[in-house]
Amino acid sequence: MTQQHLAQSLYEKLVGEEDARACNSISEEACQVVPGNFLLMVFSHFFSQLGDAVANPKVVLPWVMETIHAPLYLIGFLVPIRESGSLLPQLVIAGFIRKQEIRKGVWIFGSILQAAAMVSIGIVAWTLRGALAGWCIIALLTLFSLARGLSSVASKDVIGKTIPKTRRGQVTGWSASSSGLVTVGLGLLFLFSSNQALTPLNYAVMLIAAGALWLLAALVYARIKEFPGATEGGRNALVEAIKRLDILRRDQPFRRFVITRALLLCSALTAPYYVVLAQKNLGSPVSLLGLFILASGAASLLSAPFWGRFADRSSRKVMIAAAIMTAILGISVYLIDSVHPGWLALPWLLPAVYFILSIAHQGVRVGRKTYVVDLAEGNKRTDYVSVSNTMIGIILLIMGFSGALSTVLSISTIILLLSLLGVAGAVLAISLPEVE
Template identity: 55%
Template sequence: MKPIRWTEKLYDYLNNEEDARICKDIDESACQNTPKNYFLIMLSNTLTKLGDTLSNPKTVLAWVMSYVNAPIYLISFIVPIRESGSMLPQIVIASYIRTKEKRKWVYVLGAILQFASIAAIGFVSLYTQGATAGWLIILFLVTFSLSRGLCSVASKDVLGKTIPKTRRGKLKGYTVAVSGILVLLAGLYMVYQSKSDASITFYSYTLFFASTMWLISAVIYMGVQEFPGETSGGRNGWKEAMERIYLVRSDKNFRRFIIARSLLLCSALTAPFYVILAQTYLGKEGFLLGLFIIANGLASILSAPVWGRMADVSSKNVMTFAAIIAALMGIAMFVLISFVPNAKNAYWLYPVAFFILGIAHSGVRLGRKTYIVDIANGNKRTDYVAVSNTIIGFILLITGGISAAAAIISTEGIILVLSLFGLAGAYVSYQLPNVE
């Protein structure tokens, strides 16, 4: 009789498995390796999420670029570039990935390139200043984003081949929760370090540490047991890309998902404006960065496992509920800042609001990631991921101009507008069919 390994016992406990393992949507050979793959993917993704937080353009990179006196207009570009740069090429990247029977190596390559890019930003911030530093950071942020696109397409496909349905949401939830604990510790350390007047050296070393997370993640991901899967011929990438764009016209539910996801960008786009509000009314003291990171970490720890379990039941409902929370928080912030004079000077308000927004954003991300993985199988899943991400990339570039509008519209006014889009996104999400 085959001995039961600790990974199998823990996997069964976390997923409430009893006598027979539930393997929906994957074959028996993959099912036998599910527990090992479950924890390898969880650990690998936990490390990259920590790296993402410690190099986040909404907080850390903005702080770093401010320290090196990069031009303000360059700082306003870092969020759209980081997000859209990883999405726009995915429809072409998918054509390359479709030719591979094993796709984990695409993820490994992308993780190594992300390690090199963030390490390069660390060196730039340490040794250059002004516009030179700003442009170099933008350059390496572009290479980081393109590399991130490789990981995004490949990881979802590997997840779909190795982890069964009704288990993927919990995997993502546990991953975010564990990484949230690490992020919380990092935030506490930053608050502590701010007492010693953290310098650019400290933030550069933070970026170096963040970069190693992707390198270690790549090494761990190599151990994932992935069996050869469906492939297609190596036709012209651009030609295949244009053909797959028609999925948006032919597939009604997929089209609705893209509309919903576009509207749900409010939870991500609103976040930097909460930071700007705090800087405007409270100043740019170093400990504020730590407080925002702590708030984000706590939000992940407390909400992600719950969102994950809910997503395995109905991922579209998770998208709906999370969008409503994000929208109501934004509307509340607009009312407080605009009509309650003492609120704008309250130190507790901004981290608490960021915490609630973090809970909502965690739900939006978990919901839409689980939905896109569960909606299809094989190469069709790869096509859905690539097409939706490419379209969202274009939309992000367009909405990135919101930062420039801040000079005309008040920051709290922008938060209100984005929150109203969030309410519309909640309605469209609710209209989607269940796929679990």
């Protein structure tokens, strides 16, 4: 069997043989190489998502910061910087990307920068301590996040040019599932290790390995066959960026999507508080870290393919379901803490809750990524991605300061308030048009 036939066979098995050859919204020449591009994209995203799992800013990086005695207030910036730093500059980045007929090179460059930043964080964790180490990690995480923004905008455009509709959600789904399988193995390794704390060298090896995964992702992505696309609008990046913000005023379906996506941030913002609540009730043994990594990996492994197929039928309904799941979890944990707080000390309860939350978050990610790609065509897709990501970056950075509420509210109350945003997000998502 030739390599081309093998790729075609595997592609048909992953997406289902029926209509596997259908090519909606891509060029005829791109249609001829869909199976190979689909598999290359799945493998490259597998490596990058596995890197994300190994260096998880919601679980792993806070543990690293605590081990090297970084100030507590810096730990609170990890998730906002990691997320918003990749989103805020995307309007300007999009202006640069629009000038490129072939845009996969932008993704590759971003992946290499992410690798360099993560390896550097590993070296800092190994060699430095205290506030200096903490500030160095924050600075390197900012560089990592900006590089991630490059890859994010380019990725949406490349997938829109190379993968047909009704197949795009499954790229994210299968790559997340496969990376989840490996993450499960890492979680099990920690779970069955001793309860002693890991050393800075252990964390350094983990983070350097994560950096190597982004390099592998770049090497695989370089093999994708992308054909030249439109370059209209490639003028002054900042001027074009300001002009493109007007899309929010003119385009009602897109504006509703951005508001919905902002409300669905609840799934990401509540995650660190579940970890903090677990540490408060159970301490910080390595086995607890393993349970949370295991929960995150298992959620990706089990749910991502389902969400991917669901999103290719209705990404709007995926967002609704995920938002409702997040809200139910937050309300349940608040009620448990209010009525039977002793239950939170059960060693399995909060990791189990985090597992379900991670499933919901996978749904949010797959749903909103598929929705925005299918909502537009051509360069309009790049505008949609960059404008929505920039606005979400601003909102996320503001909401990242929700940790300040911990001085007047309990952790479970903060979880409740953030989770209620999911109810509003689900209600608003109902009014979104179907795009599949």
